[in-house]
Amino acid sequence: MAAAQTRLDIAAENVSNAGSTGFTRLAATGSIGPNGVAIAATPTHQRVDTVTEMIDVLGAQRAFESAAKVATTIDEARKQSNDAARVR
Numbered sequence: 001m002a003a004a005q006t007r008l009d010i011a012a013e014n015v016s017n018a019g020s021t022g023f024t025r026l027a028a029t030g031s032i033g034p035n036g037v038a039i040a041a042t043p044t045h046q047r048v049d050t051v052t053e054m055i056d057v058l059g060a061q062r063a064f065e066s067a068a069k070v071a072t073t074i075d076e077a078r079k080q081s082n083d084a085a086r087v088r
Contacts, residue, residue, distance in 0.1 A: 003038070003039045004067065006041075008060045010039075011054075011056045014026055014048045014053050015050060018047075023048070024043060024044055024046060024048075026044070027041070027044050028040075029041075
């Protein structure tokens, strides 16, 4: 979820600075490491396109939804496992 939040932060910064003189788009670049996915803002030499930023926001939103669904599924599986392990 932290990676999706970083993607949203980068898109918000791009949109808020779209009209600023000399500002160029920041791209969200990801890497996988021992602690999971890491997202960083990488400067580009492109102007900000609000349509591209909205597409990035939608992608980040879907990532949040997917992560939330995974967390819910894990919680439900743990509950079922705990219920099955109880001696009645």
